[in-house]
Amino acid sequence: AQTVTQSQPEMSVQEAETVTLSCTYDTSESNYYLFWYKQPPSRQMILVIRQEAYKQQNATENRFSVNFQKAAKSFSLKISDSQLGDTAMYFCAFIGGGTSYGKLTFGQGTILTVHP
């Protein structure tokens, strides 16, 4: 069974600064996908960034980038130039390409607060 662990229950950052959220996972599969989702108080789960395990290059989406360390099973999210609108709960999630196809396994989440 896959597990996803987010060890930081809460993080805070000043506006315009950079923050990194941590995520580790455990799986025996070789083909899988990793995601970071953002959930603001409105509850809408929004996809921030995705990473395919077979790609060595780290994914980037504007101010968001990941540090994917496959051997260490680590998948951290870096948010640059933090904005007040980045305040939300962030979830790391995993989908396997094998028997767990389609099922997202989520971490416990990290509450990020951006201060003005």
Added chain:
Amino acid sequence: EAGVAQSPRYKIIEKRQSVAFWCNPISGHATLYWYQQILGQGPKLLIQFQNNGVVDDSQLPKDRFSAERLKGVDSTLKIQPAKLEDSAVYLCASSGPMGSYEQYFGPGTRLTVT
């Protein structure tokens, strides 16, 4: 493109009552998911449909929860009878063709059982 629609947004019921949630996925999305998110936790998959067939319902409490997707489009999740521990946000998500791993979520239904 319209997103995933869910209703109602909020529901308050007493324990032992029944409740139903509705979800309409993104047009053309064959796969539909229901997740339960307890406050302060990550979502947990309850059931996954591929068209109108069930792919995974291993974590669905079948003694009280049921779900259907009769025409392969919209879906209903029912709880009967509800327990206090069913208080949670129920999220519906959909994804496109096979091999498309991105799931798109609806706004969720917040259920409070008193």
